Amino acid sequence: MTKRPSMRAIELFAGAGGLGMGISKAGFQPTQVVEWDRWCCDTLRENRQAKSGGIGHWPLPTEGDIRLVDFRKHEGKIDLVTGGPPCQPFSLGGKHRAHADARDMWPEAVRAVRETRPRAFVFENVKGLTRASFATYLSHIVHQLTYPELAPLPGEGWQDHLARLERHHTSSGNSNDLRYNVVYRVLNAANYGVPQRRERVVFAGFRADLGIEWSFPEPTHSLDALLWDQARSADYWDRHKVARRDRVIDARLHARGRALVEKPRTAPWLTVRDAIGDLPDPEIDAELAATCLNHRFQSGARTYIGHTGSPLDEAAKTLKAGVHGVPGGENMLRRADGSVRYFSIRESARLQTFPDDYRFHGSWSEAMRQLGNAVPVKLALAVGENVAKHLAAA
Known part of the structure; x- marks a missing residue:
């Protein structure tokens, strides 16, 4: 039996590689990986060179501003475009500026779809994007993804652009236009075998001419x-x-x-103990912990109102990488006796379901920022496998 070749993908805003790795494990071969952050690019390059963590077959990351990347060379050659446009404008820990924030990269995600015309796309973002105060801009995102060829006109504000998209959506339109059938849903990673209560909004779109009927995978x-x-x-x-x-x-x-x-x-949620119980405690046995990759004790953990750490026998709270910095977040283990310590990089990687041979580049705080922004590999795999199955049958 001839093995079907991998489907081709482009990974945007790759970060530390969680989303892309899950998509790769689902059978997609990335042809371009784009990321602007130098530390994340170092992490990607290092793991690619070591051929560890499932990205040894990736191309070298395109490091730099996505606004300068021309995707037209990929037109008609790509099955899937994926990525997590920077989420600070919508994060509960951010400043909530949304469309007024220069860090909003959704227009670039839409441009990549417009220029490559993939069979499908998967984008993810923070749950905060679904807040009532962002409802109108969320509608703008969905309409742009549905009709990527209707780009903003020079000088056209986003609200005027939305009105034009709405008029197009309610008109008879042109059946030859590039159009995607788009759905989105807030998914809790814990429901898909990730030992962490991490909610992300995931957008999936299939090119309308394919006639694919799709829904998000059921929780396991x-x-x-x-x-x-x-x-x-x-x-x-x-x-x-x-x-x-x-x-x-x-x-x-x-x-x-x-x-x-x-x-x-269903299977039970996985807990912090399930995830890290076989690792030596880096605070108690530093010498043994040092034999594990990225597994060293970080001092300074403390609790305060609203930040009490993750109980050992529950799914972890959401790992953070917000504007307040890692030390103010929930990236702590709370033991049964009430004492706390920071999760090590390796423990945090376990909570995000990265493989144990995956190396994070940079200091503890930098590595934790990468992890706090990452998509759990297992969540990406669950969505990616479902998308791959439907594309293969189309």
Whole structure:
């Protein structure tokens, strides 16, 4: 049987490579990878050279301003365009300027689609983009992705552009126009086997002429399944050999678990213990921890109101890389005795489902920024596999 060649992809705003790696694992071969941040590009180059982490077959990243990149050479040759346009304008930790923010790179994502005419695209962004205050601009994004050839006119403001897109959308239009059928949904990475409660809004679009019917993949994991294993069957504690006196669980979660009358059919959410339990504690056993890649103790962790760390036996809270800096975020482990410490780079990579041989370039704070901005590999894989299956059948 002849093996079908990999489908071709372009990865925009690649960051540390989480989204692109998941898409690659789903069967797409990247032909161009674009990223402006030098530290992220160093991370990509280093792992590509080492042929580790699943990106050894990637091309060298195109480092620089995406606004200077011409994608027309790829027209008609690309199956999928993916990426995470910089999210600071919409982040709950940002300044909420949205379309008034020069960091908004959605127009460049749309331009890449317009110039390459891929069969499909997948873009992701922070959940904050779906806030009510951004509803009109969210509509603008969706309409642009639906009709990428209707680019803004010189001097045309985004609201006037939206009005023109809406008029086009409600008219009979031209059946020969480039058009995509676009859907979007907020996905919780924990529901797809990621040991972290990380919500991202994902946009997927398929070229209309393909006639593809598509929906987001169904969740494979659930909180209730975890609570069943913790509060009803105790399978979770037995599997990890946790003594009864050390079985700490939030009272409300315990009550929810005890109230379950039937074992859920999904797999249980993965917890921090599931993710990092086999790693040596870098604070307690620094010598052994140093034998692991990117696994060193970082001092200075402290709790304060609203920032108390991630309990060991729950899915981790969302790793942060916001304007307040990593030390003010939730990137901490909270042990059963209430003590806290920062997650190491390797532990954070585990929480983002990067492979253990993936090396992050730069200092602890720089590596944590890359990780805090990354898409979990397993979430990208779940979406990518579903997209690949439908494209292969089209």
